[in-house]
Amino acid sequence: MMPHLPLTMPPDRGGGALFAVRITTLAVGTVCLPLCGFVFCVLWSLIFNFEETTATHCGVPNYLPSISAAIGGVTPQRYIWRLCIGLHSAPRLLGAVVYLNLYLTWGASYWRCYINFLLNGFEILSLLLLTFISSNENHGIHQLSFVFFIFFSLMYMMTTIRIWGLSRKYSVSAEEQRSYVWKKWLFIFNLAAILIAFVFYYRHNVYCEPGVYTFFAFFEYLVVFSNMGFHMTAWLDFGSKELLVSSLDKRI
Numbered sequence: 001m002m003p004h005l006p007l008t009m010p011p012d013r014g015g016g017a018l019f020a021v022r023i024t025t026l027a028v029g030t031v032c033l034p035l036c037g038f039v040f041c042v043l044w045s046l047i048f049n050f051e052e053t054t055a056t057h058c059g060v061p062n063y064l065p066s067i068s069a070a071i072g073g074v075t076p077q078r079y080i081w082r083l084c085i086g087l088h089s090a091p092r093l094l095g096a097v098v099y100l101n102l103y104l105t106w107g108a109s110y111w112r113c114y115i116n117f118l119l120n121g122f123e124i125l126s127l128l129l130l131t132f133i134s135s136n137e138n139h140g141i142h143q144l145s146f147v148f149f150i151f152f153s154l155m156y157m158m159t160t161i162r163i164w165g166l167s168r169k170y171s172v173s174a175e176e177q178r179s180y181v182w183k184k185w186l187f188i189f190n191l192a193a194i195l196i197a198f199v200f201y202y203r204h205n206v207y208c209e210p211g212v213y214t215f216f217a218f219f220e221y222l223v224v225f226s227n228m229g230f231h232m233t234a235w236l237d238f239g240s241k242e243l244l245v246s247s248l249d250k251r252i
Helices: 023-048 048-055 069-074 077-105 110-133 138-167 174-207 212-232 234-238
Strands: 014-024 242-247
Touching: 023 048, 023 069, 023 077, 023 212, 023 234, 048 069, 048 077, 069 077, 069 138, 069 212, 077 110, 077 234, 110 138, 138 174, 138 212, 174 212, 174 234, 212 234, 212 242
Parallel strands: none
Antiparallel strands: 014 242
């Protein structure tokens, strides 16, 4: 007869966290991808592709590349920018969901929260579209997607500020109050930069004045930086909160 072998139970692996990252760390990494990619594209264009990226349709002197020329006109800038935007898009979409749930827990209006979420999503999708369809490949679609990006980003900022303004009726931390102030000023700065850039763009196309397109490109850069700054306020919004992946079952 075979000896009786005691039954052994599998070890209790337990539940708990499988992965955790501070949301502030995720926010910094997400913003740094397009920021570093953008700075690289502009500097590389100025150093190695100055003539082709600063050329204008009327041949007047220009000293800065437009965003479209810097990120999509030549390589390797086109590939670097697409890589950075592609990598940062998934965390951005995840962040949109996190903000949606945060605003819902505040008791903010259900429809306002979801409109804000959709505007955030459309801004990200518009950015993807203008990134992967360059001006050289299809100028019409690229231009239209850029207009959509500006529109959705402004609408997203406005609804975000509205939600935060209404939340001030309740108790908010010092960090949240600081974030609200930064959001308001960054939105105003972004809107002003867009309007000034449009004026210079109009003057360049109508009058072809030397150097005017350079001012347009400079204010384009300010639009990009202020947009990134607005999204960077997540650093103040979430403090020490973590994004956590865990098992609800003790047997994983």
